[in-house]
Amino acid sequence: MPNLTRQDARHRAESLRVDSYDVRLDLTGPDGGPSERIFRCRTTITFTAKRPGTSTFLDVIAERFHEVSLNGRPVDVSCYEPAEGIVLADLSEHNVVVVDADLLYTTNGQGLHRFVDPIDDEVYLYTQFETTDSKRMFACFDQPDLKATFTLHVTAPAHWKLMSNGAVTEVEDAGNEHSDTRTTHFATTPRLSTYITALVAGPYFEATDHHDGIDLGLYCRGSLAEHFDPDELFTITKQGFDWYHQNFGHRYAFGKYDQVFVPEFNSGAMENAACVTLVEDYVFTSRVTDVRKERRATTVLHEMAHMWFGNLVTMRWFEDLWLNESFAEWAAVIAQSQATEWTDSWTTFANAEKTWAYRQDQYPSTHPVACEIPDAEAVEVNFDGITYAKGASVLKQLVAYVGLPQFLAGVRQYFTDHAYGNTTLTDLLDALNASSGRELSGWAKLWVETSGISTLSAEYEVDSDGRFSSFAVLQDAPRDISPDNTLRPHRLGIGLYNYDEAGKLLRTHRVEVDVDGDRTEIAELIGQHRPDLVLLNDDDLTYCKLRLDEHSLHTLRNGGLAALQDSLARTLCWSAAWEMVRDSQLAIRHYLELVISAAGSESVVGVVQAVNKHLLQGLEMYADPEWALGARARFADLAIANARAAVPGSDHQLAWVQDLLTCAGTDEQLDFVAGLLSGEQQLQGLTVDTELRWLMLRALVAGGRAGEAEIAAAAADDPSAAGAREAATARARIPTAEAKAAAWPLATQDSTLSTAVMKAVRIGFRDPWQPELLAPYTARFFEEAAGIWDRHTAETAKGIIIGLFPSWSSAIDEQTVRLADEFLADTSRPGALRRLISEGRSEVVRALRARAVDTAAGREALEDDTLSDCAVCRSDG
Structure with missing residues (x-):
């Protein structure tokens, strides 16, 4: 796959100025309906060569070419390789290149992703271009510092809605025999980086509003419309715009503002200018705790902050990715705490985001907030806890150091000086030095340019x-x-x-x-x-x-x-x-005692969920295995007791039930779950909706109380895409060697599955309470890891390697460390893959130390009990 290096990107940026893109897409098939595998794109690019007579290269991943020309002359693409792009030789000062080609839809969430809704067979499309996947939809110079204007024209089925970075200016008949086909023309955008351009197309449900001169749109799949809550989302959006306008000193620059909730999205959201895409898990089809609503609000505000940090002003190259992500994360939390109902959002940040940063910063792969990025593949694994959470924590520290008014004054000057341009760390420091009266290069050296905690x-x-x-x-x-x-x-x-x-x-x-x-x-x-x-x-x-x-x-x-x-x-x-x-x-057993004594009275449900998640992780990895099973049962009993004691219908009740369903294992606990699912057991105020039914079924499957027949029946009752993923998870959780053997190739090899389904299989396969069934896959993981990396895109492969690295209980041993060491000894393997393996190895090493401490604590407690019993015996004579 193409992997742009920093050196090649720098040379190309020094050679060119890109002026404009005109992109014409045809998404229809021979019958006028949506095309199934291939779409056609004709891209016209105007650009200036700073040194006429030289050569450059153009990025595109195409199935076949209809026309490629430079300044009216044909370009030979007979030897075209996607990794090398299209060579453009003998450039004039002013150039026009035309690429007319067939390109491929994807199902891995990168490029132009195609999804068919199993409810109504409607087709939905959306793009995801970060880091350098714009080339999968149109020919381009695919790097952040070659900004240009974009004009898009799309031919598609007439009943579809189409959204892009620009507003719709005209819709006309496509001019062919299919009267149900239309061509939509979009307004020309301001200068943008390629990775934040976007197209979303399909029969999306639409809700609209208007605020402070900005047209607002919210979209989701038609089959999810009954669950959509645009009123709350519009409220958060308006609150965000008000806070950013008041504090950033530069009005939103991209006209209208659309937010589209899309299927099978790989991450939380993407900040495409004026056309934000968000994972449709944020369209809540079942009851959720306030934690998920708060997380959704944070995501909305994070992507909105990117309209300034990342879109208006963009990093020059990915070593300054933090100028996008750290700032957007910090801005989202402070805006949320000051402008929305979630006034305790800094508590949530400390509880979740900083824990993520602490873990990431103690891997051997730890890196500075602003770090060296040699190529595009390396940046894929840098969307991590350091770039997001540590960077935001460092900014919070900087605000405490210089004062919020001074900090925001520097930010406003930064936007003024660099609007529509590209920047580096130095540009930001210049603005903050001036506004704060402090010389911050020394601070930046210690906090931003060195790693560790x-x-x-x-x-x-x-x-x-x-x-x-x-x-x-x-x-x-x-x-x-x-x-x-x-x-x-x-x-x-x-x-x-x-x-x-x-x-x-x-x-x-x-x-x-x-x-x-x-x-x-x-x-x-x-x-x-x-x-x-x-x-x-x-x-x-x-921090x-x-x-x-x-x-x-x-x-x-x-x-x-x-x-x-x-x-x-x-x-x-x-x-x-x-x-x-x-x-x-x-020792983790002492942490369990803290949970038993305090989690039941914890008033913040997000803290309850995080603490319980940590405990369960610790019982799998950090606990003496001979003690862990009983501790698991003890925690599950605690979850039942706290669910019963919670206010009926409260978030706390739901959270404790959800945590129970991750670890129920005894006959009595599984009886309780089965009773909740059947209705024979009641918890006042608890509604067993679709999501909770699946969680209960997964628990019963893992406990041997249900199997394929029950999974198939549940899938028939819930024929949605989410239901298909839940069924895949449940099947992979069946506690048999045969089920694991069937799940492994689906989770690691099957490129016909969407990335979302592969992830669902991984979740079920890696059941933390099935260590004996997982034991054979420790060595197999290392045998196949390199092939997994080669076979999949970087984003998909990253999810597989992280999700299936053998850190289950039976893999916490020296053999796993040895296998990782042998894998890492081959330095010819891709650096990003070796980094992920080294991170997994470090977790196993850490777990071995923690497990030894827990085992020793157990022996000490046993000795204390023995001495106590002896003393009692002596006192009784």
Whole structure:
């Protein structure tokens, strides 16, 4: 597959200025209906050569060519190879190239994706071009710093709706014998990068509105229209535009604004200018907790922020991808916290996004926020927790460092100076230096241009009155994983929390300080009574791992988490405890005790779900296997008890039921699930809708209580695309060797399946509670990984390698590490693949250490119990 290098992109950008694209697409077949495999595209490009007489190359992945010409002269494409593109030789100063070709639809979510709705057999199309897949729909110079204007004309079935970056200017009969075919003409766009151009086509359901001079559109498949909630989505959209207009100082630049919820989308959303595509899982067909609604709102605001960060001003090359993603993530959360109903969105950010960043930043593949990207394939694996969540965390730290008004002033100047252009880190720093009055190149070197994460801990002494006689913040920046990890400056809060008379744990004192170096004395706290809890990084201003002191950890382990009143403070404590588990400083069995004591009283449902998810992951990977099965049953019983105790019909009730369905295993638990599904068992307020029915069936299948007959019946009752995916997951979860053997090729090899279905199979195959059935696939994974990478596109292959890397319980051993080492020893394998293998290996190594700690903790507890029993025996004589 084509893999554009930075060197080739830089040379081409230095040689050309691209002026315009005129793209004419025919999406119809011989009968005037939608074409099935091939579509035709005629692209006319005007561009300037800065050095006439030289050559360049044009990107396209075509099935066959009808015409290729440069300045009216035919171009020989008899030896065309997609990896090399079309060579354009002997350029004039002003050039016109025409490429008329047949291209292929895809089912992998890249290029022009084609989907047939199983409900009504209607065809739906949408594009996904990031990083460099525009070439799959039209001939282009496919790199971010060769911006141009785009004019699109599309011939399609007359009953389809068509959306693109520009507004529709005219719709006319196609001028052929098919009266049910129309050609839609779109307005010419401002200058855009190729990867944010878009086309969406099909009989989409449409809802429209208007706000602040902007025409708004919302779209979903026709068969989902009854579940669509445009009112809430329009509200979020309007709130977002108001906040961005007020704070960014530059009006939205792309006219109308469409958001389309599309099937089989590989990620959460894509920021195509004026034509955002979002995964249609955000059209909720069953009841969901507020967590998913909040996540959807964050996604809407994230993509909207891209209209400024990424679309109006675009990175020059992908080493500055963070100028798009980190900024959009930060902007989405602050806008959400200040302009929508989700005023605690920073709690959610700390709870979910930063945990993702911490994990990513401790892989051997960790990288700076702004990092070296040698080619387009390398950037595919850099859409990660560092580029998104760490980058956004770093920006939050920068805001605390320079002040929000000063930061936003710099952002406004950045947009003014670089609108419709391309930038680097230096351009942003110039604007922020001027607005803040601080010289930020040193800050950027430490926070943006080096990798790794610091650990902060409190060291203190108390006098005879229980007051601090000394207090220091210690910073450690270990280099075992990241050789350039370094001590960094931090602006952070330190909160002191004490129990009140009612038993509530409340903040009674707070200081905000600058921390730098390996030890920073905090004079402001001398003389303060030692509290029940010392919380470094109070209010989550900086990006760090937090180590709790022994006294504070004792408070949390003895009811303090349940008593702690502030949701963000609780989240920081939960996060610190989880990182201590991952770092082998707290046994997973002790984390389970925290969950048992505090999760049932946790008021933020998103925290409940995240904590439970971590626990279940820990029981699979970090627990003594002989203890883990009983711990799983204990947690499932807890889930049942908390579901029964929750307010009927509440999000908490639904969340606990959903968590139960991931781990129910005993006969009594499976009886409870079966009773809920049949209606014989009732939980007041719980509606067993389509999504919950599938989750219950999957649990019963994994427990041996249901099989192919029940799956087939459920699929017949739910003939939707989502139902087909659920059935694929359930079949792969059948607890037999035969089911796993049937699922493996579907999950790894079958290119006839959509990426979405392959993912569904992977989810079922990798059941965490079936380690014996998965054991044979540890060695097989390493045998086939290179072939998987070669056979699929980078995006699809990445999902397979991450999803099926053997980190299930039976693979947490030295043999898996050895197999990974042998694989990595072949340095001829693609760098992106080797990176993913190294990340999986590091998780197994981490799990081995954590498992040893948990096993030792179990032995200690057993010895303590034995000694206690002996003491009782002696006292009884």
